[in-house]
Amino acid sequence: MKDLTAKPNQKTAVALGYFDGVHLGHRRVLQGALDAAEANNWASGVFTFYFDGLNPIKGSSILSVDERRRRMEEMGIDYYYCPGYESFRDLSPEAFVQEVLVEQMNAAAVFTGDNFTFGKGGAGNVELLSELCRARGISHTQVDMQAEDGTLVSSTRIRGLLEAGEIAHANMLLGAPYAVTLPVQPGKQLGGRLGFPTINQRYPTGMLMPKQGVYISRAEVNGVAYAAATGLGSRPTVDGEDVTCESFLIGFTGDLYGATVRLELHEYLEPTRKYASLDELHACIERAVKAAQEYFA
Structure with a gap:
C-alpha cells in the first residue's frame, strides 16, 4: 500500500471514513472499493484522517493511525490518504469533492457508510455526496451497516465492549x-x-x-x-x-x-x-x- 502523495494516473475506487476500528462495518465499505477496483481495473484507495491531540468530534480512538493503516494494507488497499483533520476541516462539501476526490484521488467510484458526513461543520451527508459525485462523473455507493445478532456494528458499541472487558466479543466485531x-x-x-x-x-x-x-x-x-x-x-x-x-x-x-x-x-x-x-x-x-x-x- 502506498501513501498517496500525488494524483494517481489510474482511476480509483475510494472508501471514505474515519475507520477508527477498521471493524466489520468499516470492512464492508473498504471491501466495496476493493471489489469495484478489481472489476474495473482501477486502483483501490482510502481517504481517512487523524486528529492532532485530543479528538474534538469523535470518541476515543479504538486503534492508532499506524494500526488502522496496517489493517487496511492487509486487506489489499492500493493507496492510503490520511491527512490531519485540521487540513481539510474548513472545506465546503463542494470543495471537498473537487479537491480531495477529483484532484487528489482521481476517483471514479466512492463508497461510504450510511451515516457519512463531510464538509465544514458536517454540512454534507450521503445524499449530497451522491449529487456532487454524479455531477463529476463519479459513482457513489452507500454501504449498509453491518449487523450482528440484530445490533449494528459500530465504533461506539465496540468502545463499550472494550471498556467492559468483553475483549473476545470486541475482537469478533473488529474482525481481528x-x-x-x-x-x-x-x-x-x-x-x-x-x-x-x-x-x-x-x-x-x-x-x-x-x-x-x-x-x-x-x-x-x-x-x-x-x-x-x-x-x-x-x-x-x-x-x-x-x-x-x-x-x-x-x-x-x-x-x-x-x-x-x-x-x-x-x-x-x-x-x-x-x-x-x-x-x-x-x-x-x-x-x-x-x-x-x-x-x-
Missing part, C-alpha cells in the same frame, strides 16, 4: 484482535524480582483504554509472536498511581527498552486489585501465564 503498538519504557522492575520480567508500555492521550485488569495477550517482537500475560491499568499493590500496560512475554529473553512492541489483547481474566502481599501478586501472574500458555497451545 484489538492491538496497540507502543514503545517500551522503563518500569520499577518488580516483575523481574518476582521471576516474571515484564515490559511496560503507556497509552497515548486520546487512545481508548480497555477495562483495567489482567489479560491473555500476544506480543510481536521483530516479527516473532510470544504468548503473554498483561496487566492493564494502575498497580495498586505497588503504588496505586502509575497507569501502565505491563506484559510478561513467555519464552522471550532480552532487553526491549526503547523498542516498539505490538500487543494484542485476547481474553480478559480478572480485574486488578490490591493484593495483601507480593506472594499473592506472584500467584496472580502465575495464573495468567498458565492461562496464556493453555490459550495459545
